[in-house]
Amino acid sequence: MRYLPLTPADRQAMLATIGATSIDDLFADVPAEARLSGPIAGLPGHASEMAVERHFSALARKNMAASHHPFFLGAGAYKHHVPATVDHIIQRGEFLTAYTPYQPEIAQGTLQMLFEFQTQVARLFGCDVANASMYDGSTACYEAISMAGRVTKRKKAILSSGLHPHYVSVAKTMAHFTGDTLDTAIPALDGTDMARLLDTVDGETACVVVQYPDILGRVEDLAPLAAKCHEAGSLLVAVVTEPVALGHIKSPGEMGADIVVGEGQSLGVGLQFGGPYVGLFACKEKFVRQMPGRLCGQTVDASGKRGFVLTLSTREQHIRREKATSNICTNAGLCALAFSIHMTLLGEKGLRSMAELNHTGAVDAAQRLAQVPGVLLATPTFFNEFTLVLSKAARPIVRALAEKGVLGGVSLGRLYPGEATLENGLIVAVTEVVTPDDIETLATALEEVLA
Amino acid sequence: MMQLNQSGWKPEMGANDDGAAGTFTGNRALMLEEPLIFEIGGSETTGVDFTVRPELVEGLSSSSGSSDPEGQGFDKLNPNGILGNLLRTAPIGLPGLSEPETIRHYTRLSRQNYAIDLGLFPLGSCTMKHNPRLNEKVARMAGFGDVHPLQPRETVQGALAVIHELAHWLVTLTGMKAVAMSPKAGAHGELCGVLAIKAAIEAKGEDRPVILVPESAHGTNPATAAFAGFRVESIPATPEGRVDVEALKAKLGPDVAGVMITNPNTCGLFERELKTISDAVHAAGAYVYCDGANFNAIVGRVRPGDLGVDAMHINLHKTFSTPHGGGGPGSGPVVLSEALAPFAPLPFVEKRGDEFMLIEEETAGEHHASSFGRMAAFHGQMGMFTRALSYILSHGADGLRQVAEDAVLNANYILRSLEGVLDAPFAGSGPCMHEALFTDDGLAEGFSTLDIAKGLIDEGYHPMTVYFPLVVHGAMLVEPTETESKATLDQFIGALRSVANRARQGDPALKSAPHHAPRRRLDETLAARKPVLVWKDEGLAVAAE
Numbered sequence: 001m002r003y004l005p006l007t008p009a010d011r012q013a014m015l016a017t018i019g020a021t022s023i024d025d026l027f028a029d030v031p032a033e034a035r036l037s038g039p040i041a042g043l044p045g046h047a048s049e050m051a052v053e054r055h056f057s058a059l060a061r062k063n064m065a066a067s068h069h070p071f072f073l074g075a076g077a078y079k080h081h082v083p084a085t086v087d088h089i090i091q092r093g094e095f096l097t098a099y100t101p102y103q104p105e106i107a108q109g110t111l112q113m114l115f116e117f118q119t120q121v122a123r124l125f126g127c128d129v130a131n132a133s134m135y136d137g138s139t140a141c142y143e144a145i146s147m148a149g150r151v152t153k154r155k156k157a158i159l160s161s162g163l164h165p166h167y168v169s170v171a172k173t174m175a176h177f178t179g180d181t182l183d184t185a186i187p188a189l190d191g192t193d194m195a196r197l198l199d200t201v202d203g204e205t206a207c208v209v210v211q212y213p214d215i216l217g218r219v220e221d222l223a224p225l226a227a228k229c230h231e232a233g234s235l236l237v238a239v240v241t242e243p244v245a246l247g248h249i250k251s252p253g254e255m256g257a258d259i260v261v262g263e264g265q266s267l268g269v270g271l272q273f274g275g276p277y278v279g280l281f282a283c284k285e286k287f288v289r290q291m292p293g294r295l296c297g298q299t300v301d302a303s304g305k306r307g308f309v310l311t312l313s314t315r316e317q318h319i320r321r322e323k324a325t326s327n328i329c330t331n332a333g334l335c336a337l338a339f340s341i342h343m344t345l346l347g348e349k350g351l352r353s354m355a356e357l358n359h360t361g362a363v364d365a366a367q368r369l370a371q372v373p374g375v376l377l378a379t380p381t382f383f384n385e386f387t388l389v390l391s392k393a394a395r396p397i398v399r400a401l402a403e404k405g406v407l408g409g410v411s412l413g414r415l416y417p418g419e420a421t422l423e424n425g426l427i428v429a430v431t432e433v434v435t436p437d438d439i440e441t442l443a444t445a446l447e448e449v450l451a
Numbered sequence: 452m453m454q455l456n457q458s459g460w461k462p463e464m465g466a467n468d469d470g471a472a473g474t475f476t477g478n479r480a481l482m483l484e485e486p487l488i489f490e491i492g493g494s495e496t497t498g499v500d501f502t503v504r505p506e507l508v509e510g511l512s513s514s515s516g517s518s519d520p521e522g523q524g525f526d527k528l529n530p531n532g533i534l535g536n537l538l539r540t541a542p543i544g545l546p547g548l549s550e551p552e553t554i555r556h557y558t559r560l561s562r563q564n565y566a567i568d569l570g571l572f573p574l575g576s577c578t579m580k581h582n583p584r585l586n587e588k589v590a591r592m593a594g595f596g597d598v599h600p601l602q603p604r605e606t607v608q609g610a611l612a613v614i615h616e617l618a619h620w621l622v623t624l625t626g627m628k629a630v631a632m633s634p635k636a637g638a639h640g641e642l643c644g645v646l647a648i649k650a651a652i653e654a655k656g657e658d659r660p661v662i663l664v665p666e667s668a669h670g671t672n673p674a675t676a677a678f679a680g681f682r683v684e685s686i687p688a689t690p691e692g693r694v695d696v697e698a699l700k701a702k703l704g705p706d707v708a709g710v711m712i713t714n715p716n717t718c719g720l721f722e723r724e725l726k727t728i729s730d731a732v733h734a735a736g737a738y739v740y741c742d743g744a745n746f747n748a749i750v751g752r753v754r755p756g757d758l759g760v761d762a763m764h765i766n767l768h769k770t771f772s773t774p775h776g777g778g779g780p781g782s783g784p785v786v787l788s789e790a791l792a793p794f795a796p797l798p799f800v801e802k803r804g805d806e807f808m809l810i811e812e813e814t815a816g817e818h819h820a821s822s823f824g825r826m827a828a829f830h831g832q833m834g835m836f837t838r839a840l841s842y843i844l845s846h847g848a849d850g851l852r853q854v855a856e857d858a859v860l861n862a863n864y865i866l867r868s869l870e871g872v873l874d875a876p877f878a879g880s881g882p883c884m885h886e887a888l889f890t891d892d893g894l895a896e897g898f899s900t901l902d903i904a905k906g907l908i909d910e911g912y913h914p915m916t917v918y919f920p921l922v923v924h925g926a927m928l929v930e931p932t933e934t935e936s937k938a939t940l941d942q943f944i945g946a947l948r949s950v951a952n953r954a955r956q957g958d959p960a961l962k963s964a965p966h967h968a969p970r971r972r973l974d975e976t977l978a979a980r981k982p983v984l985v986w987k988d989e990g991l992a993v994a995a996e
Contacts, residue, residue, distance in 0.1 A: 001845075001846060001850045001853060002845075003581055003845070003846070004850075004854070004857055004933055004934065005934065005935065005937075006860070006861075006933075006936065006937060010936070010937040014861075014863075014864045014937060015860070017864060018860075018863045018864060018866075018882070019867065020863070020882070023859070026856075026882040027721075027882075028881060028882060029720065029721035029723050029881060029882070029884075030721055030723075030749070030752070030753055031726060033757070034726065034758055035753065036751070036752055036754065039847075039849045040624065040754075040848050043623055043847070043848035044844070044847050044848065045847035045848060046845065046847035046850040047844050047845055047847060049585050049845070052585060052841055052845050053585065053589065056589045056592060056595075056840075056841065057592065058609075059594065059609035059610075059613055060592040060594025060595055060609055061594055062594065063594035063595070063606060063607050063608070063610050064598070064602065064606035064607070065593035065597040066599055068593065076601075077599055077600055077601070077829070079597075079599070083498070083550075085498070085553055085554060087591075089553075089554070089557045089558070089561070092557075093566050093567070093568030093569070094561035094564040094565075094566045094568065094569070095557075095561050095564065095776065095777055096566070096568075096582065096776060097566040097567040097568045097579075097582050097775065098776070098777040099574055099579055099775050099777070099778070099913070100777070100778035100779075101778065103565070103904065103908065103913060103914055104970065104975075105965050105968040105969065105970045105971065105973065106563070106565040106913065107565065107777075108560070108563035108564070108969050108970055109560035109561050109562065109563040109564035109777075110564055110778065112485070112560055112563070113560055113777075115487070115984075115986065116487060116488050116489070118984055118985055119985040122985045123543050123544045124543060124545065129984045130984075132778070133779075135636060135827065136635065136828060137828065138828035139635065139639070139826075146678075166825060166828035166829065169797075169825040170826060170827060170828065173823060173824030173825055176824065177646055177679050177680055179680060219537055221536070247539070247543070248534070248538065248539055249534060249538060249539050250537050250539050250540075250541075251543075263828075271596070271598055271599050271600070272590075272595070272596055272833050272834045273595060273598045273599070273607065273610045273829075274828070274831065274833055275780070275831055275832040275833055276635070276780030276782070276834050288982065295982075295984055296984070297978040297979070297982050297983055297984050298978065298983040298984075298986075299974045299975065299977045299978035299983075300973070300977065301972060301973045301974070302963065302971035302972045302974075305971075307970045308973075309975050311975065311978040311979050312979055312982060313979075316670075317638070317670040317673075317674035318669075318671075318919075319670070320674070321673040321683075322674055323677070324670070324677075327641065327642060327674035327677075327678050328636075328639075329636065329638045329669075329671050330635075330637065330778065330780065330781040331778050331779045332779045332780045333775075333776045333778030333779040333780070334774070334779065335776075335779075337776070341553065343545060344488050344492065344498070344546070344547065344548050344556070345497070345498035345499050345547065345548065346497060346499050346547060347492060347494060347495075347496050347545055347546055347547010347548065348495075348542065348543050348544070348545040348546070348547060349494060349496065349547055350498070350499040350501075350547055352539075353497070353499075353501050354501060357503070359534075363533070381534060383534075398603055399603050399605065402602070402605065407599070407602060410601045414601060415601075417813035432501065
């Protein structure tokens, strides 16, 4: 087997050194009745590299890849152009095949990258500090709710109706077990529920969670909500599933959010059918000791040179065990690296250009699509994603578009099954990869399938 | 799995000069210093060129506040442009680099890292094995890497087929009933298992607030149980490094929901009595969670399902060699027994006829009504599924069995080659599994496990796991994995023997190791006392003082 270097002669020599007569001697502690005498029946044997590659190629061909079609899906995962440099660097073995940087003298590459990543995320979100990443946006979101509970010592969270339904679903799962109370609502196409949030926040509220831009693409000023939260002694948690937006619109931190979490997939990571992605987690400095996850910090070595280490570990499970702030161990190291490299390549100038291209492209598309008979634009404000109301249920329309070779968006019927008021809704995302021809193709196809 | 500096050691500034003349740059030949992007980049520099759509140059610029030339109604929606006062005005402070500068920055940083591609990486419990590049190639095929999770099911049949095929392997290799694929990493998988246990107990209308966890467990076990609202009670280990079965049985009762056991355990030993434990736990109405971090030691030779396990996570990044990536991403599918399978989290992939279905909230009621809900957005770590399946198909059932055998053989070879120079507390009780445990017993006064670890760095190795598990003093947990050759092991054994002898003899030079790494020992106490977590101009000044 090509991945196993020991030869039969090596194995014999090693058994002799150990003082064992056969490999079975080394499994002596396994009770006889649990020992398998040979390879498990019904599973195939080893295969050549070529055979494995062919197997996967055949399966890959059964999927419609985003870059092969006009593509308009968003709703928490976005297709952006990732420069070739990003994938080259993350495949360097020194990054790809390193472990968590617990021996900092020989892990400065990963550690310095994480320090840079933390700074990029904190600045993008308008926060003081950020951690070294979480699993993804949805888990970062429930960790933020948990953290707000620790900070305020309260058990109730109010979730905006504009929060991604999968994020709401995850938060509900966790709240069921942690005993937290969640106040949730289904979105409406005729406006956000900002008034509900402002009305509901009270002295029992640990936090209000609001997505920005929201699941339908809408963008709203968070400053009045932040003020209202702070008045009630609650925290404002903002969730950003499209970080590119913050190249064009104000950051949640600027508007007073206390914790800002997000999904970093947009930059560097790619679609990957939903994972692995990278959770972003930032907050005000005064809450840092209640943060979950790994943190990288600056220090010096014995000769006085600047260096970086994992720090404030007394929050974490490997030191604090059942008293830890979270059970999280692994972060999303390599995806954080991809995010950071992409952000470094862009820089502020590139991020702003990219964001503007996204926004103007989306405005273009919204205008064109709103001309299609039976299509109305439901979202008066948006960044690169907006919601259309069709004259028919959107879910079959999306399938019909796919049959025409167009991946036309995410239907609200898929995200909110059974919600009759939403079933005609279609979320359309337009990033820099979408061409004017793509928009025209979608408009034409939409006109045909709606006719 | 590692503990940080436990000695409270603090470096003396300016000491330990190796006597070589300094260089103008601070570089030492191939050892190159690299500033932060904030020190070399600029807000007007970018390494990405964009194609500006020609028709956008002229108008339709909603953000600039101009009116809408086509009269489509946008100006009516908001006369100041649709984003109004939400447009970003303040600078962000994100430096950019040109492409060549970017490549150089990260390439230089990469060279300050140790990695499995460079040499033996014997971190016990972490399983640092070779990462085949075929797996990287497969994960990047457009049909997997460039597919959106919310595309219509008809357009992602191949992706769902991969999840289904991997699930079949995991269930068959473990002898379990079902598998939850969505957990994002080992600890997330633990949470999945513990929540399934809690859901099963709720379904029976019982209140069982306690989870039992052995002293030698990974820290994630008690942290997970506590997050799920359980009270954690500890079970002691026997003198030979295994769970004290009698102590465990004595704790079982109507208040106990489950037991979390690692097998093979973190001392590198197989829990011989696991079936007995499982029977007793089940008899008491509770469930057995097995931490599967060390499944690589037994894959193809033992099925945890035969030992009475109810739930076990599998770290795809350990047993099935998806790359660790400097700290993730991981992936932690959880195999479940018949008793817990009904409570598994959403979503599921199921095959009906020739078609693969994705079972989410919408259709869960039909035959997954007891599911405890969703643990993460979308469908799990697809990029890890493709890699793990590629590794599994390459090995096949026969190769995976060989994986376990060679991993165990390599670990025992290390154990028996070093037990003369390092204290091996459980070596007398028989063979180890995939990792060999040593302690700091017998080192010279003032010398510790940390000194041995840092000495190994100078020898060109990543150290073993240190100070874990907590059940022995100054633990050193060595896991070579199956992908190391005998020659590599022999050289490592020689190096560790040499360093251990220096620690036994009290070589003072070892106290200041590493001498040849990109950095000397780092002051972790300072880092925690005055946290500098993001770059600021003044942060530099503090460090230079």
